[in-house]
Amino acid sequence: MYRYIKGYINEISEDFIVVDNNNIGYKISTSMETISNVRINEEYKIYTHLHVREDDMSLYGFISRSELELFLKLISVSKIGPKVALGILSSLSVDKIKFAIINEDTKTLSKAPGVGKKTANRMILELKDRIKDYNIEKLDSSSMVNNKSNINEALDALIALGYTKYEASNVMNKFDIEKLNTEDIIKLSLSELSKQ
Structure with missing residues (x-):
């Protein structure tokens, strides 16, 4: 429904931001990665996803398209909901998550809140073939520092x-x-x- 929302950051909280667009404040749940890269009263384009359940509609968004795309992949994994996905993206960078999935590194993935060994294995099983970055396999831990x-x-x-x-x-x-x-x-x- 919403591909992105462009506007000024009106509020920054622990797990969400408020974007003012044409005098409408959009509350957007997001990761610490995005929160650490936005400033109050500055304009940004936030890439969004409207998550709809029977009893709730919530807006999730990120400053980069790559973070949104990985978020969508994460919530497609069985038993990983938006809150767990945000926790993963807040704990690890997009590159580190992809690198861990490709290299079947359950130890790194398990560092994220709400992710045990079983969930980490499920992420690897369901996402490994869907990580398409052509040069991700060339990444190593030192290159991501x-x-x-x-x-x-x-x-x-x-x-x-x-x-x-x-x-x-x-x-x-x-x-x-x-x-x-x-x-x-x-x-x-x-x-x-x-x-x-």
Whole structure:
């Protein structure tokens, strides 16, 4: 129904964003990956999926089309619903998930909340033939270490220090941290959090 929604970010919460489009606020459930890449009052195109059940209609969306496409693949796996799929996408990058599926790495997949060994095996069984990225097999763990991992490491460190995921990601969203290393992201975030 909705291919994408383009508008200004009006609100950022722990597991959803609100996009203002023509004075309508769309509540869109999303991953930490998307939340960490959007800023309040800035305009974005959010790729969306309307999930319909008998008792509920919910909008899910992501800043990248590749994340949406993987989300749709994940919820097509038996016994994986939208919330578990979001947990997987919040714990692992799109490339790491695809890499783990192709290499039948149940240990990595099982790190995501709500994913045990049986679910990880089911993901591999049902999705391995549907992962089509032509160069994904050439990826290795070292090639996937980029600044996203710095951001995720900083987020984990702030949570370990007692801050909620929402508090940590919210303060990190205030700064341009794309080129900073993990230590600098933590220092900058703690400096801002101490003022609150």
